[in-house]
Amino acid sequence: MKWTYSIQNKLTASGVLLTLCVLVLFSNYVDRDHTNNVKNSISTLYEDRLIVEDYILKMTIDIYEIKQALHVAGRGGEPSAGQVTALLSHIDGLSEAYLKTKFTKDEDVTFAELLSTLNKFEASASQSDEDKLELANQALVLLNELSSIQLEESKLIMKQVEELYISGKVASQFAFGITIIILVVLQALVFTSKTLPKTLPPSGAQLN
Template sequence: MKWTYSIPDKFKASLLLTGVIVIILFNNLSERTNTRQLKSAFESIYEDRLMAESYILELSEELHEIENRLDNQGSISPFQVDDYFQKLDQISLRYLNTKLTEEEEVHFVKFEEITWDIANGLREGTNVERQILAAFVELKELSQIQLKEAQKLMGQTGRIFSTGSLYSQFEIALLIIAGLFVQAILFASKTVKAISKVPPQLN
């Protein structure tokens, strides 16, 4: 511990402590960035995945309603067709306001083309059972995409949490080291003062 009695070594220790403070400040900025990333990821899980899944469920329910009406009545009046597809359009617009991946866009475009064919077929009185089944296939694909993208986002949040935990542990270790340096310097200063107060005749 002789280094604690030397002014140059104290200067080096001071530089080291300054470095520790800079690292801690940098870590604090990193944690703020991580917090923003976590907030963005959680918002995306809710707005772009959970809400999108709820819209897919609504679209599926409307198609099931059309299917049940056809099974029970054999046909749907033009007025009812317009009512059903007005609802489908409203749900589709809400779905389009979520963040779509390229794969999602491809399947949703296919879904919209199929529902357009269903509407035209119902107005013309033709059999649309095959188109309805194809629409359900596209909705299933879209639902699978929501699950896959949500899993990606959860993996991203897990990595952010792990990084933040590692930074926190590193920061604690630096603070402990800094505390030990400060204690060593203070102890050395007190010792020097105590020795200087010893009467000359006792030396």
């Protein structure tokens, strides 16, 4: 019965089309999700790693300038107290900006040690230049550790971005493959419906 088969074909075609629509919507959702994840990773890399690395570099330069001033004093020169105070004030501002970024567990511990060292340095007015230099060197070591943390975290973020890109590419290829299969099925249904043999009229109708 051709009409029965035709109805079955239409129902099958409708189901296939519905599946295709769902697949397209799902593919769009996956693409948007991957795009958002990549954007978030890049934002984290910029805001919490690259900018922080700039803070660390500036603080390192300030510490070296403070050490230079202390060396001048050690050679009998007269270091500018105002210069050291200005450098410490600049470091405090950078530290405040640093605190607004996202910390890892190790970074939190290391930065707390750095703040403690800087506080000791600011309170070391009555100490010898050798003690101040020791505190400055400790601060440089901690800044170097913080810089290493930024590098490692940046590598992890880039690895995550690469994994997101690969998974998104695989998902897109899978969705494309399923779409091709669905289109082939639809084409087969259309071709089958067109090539069905015509039903012969009843014998009574031929006699009339």
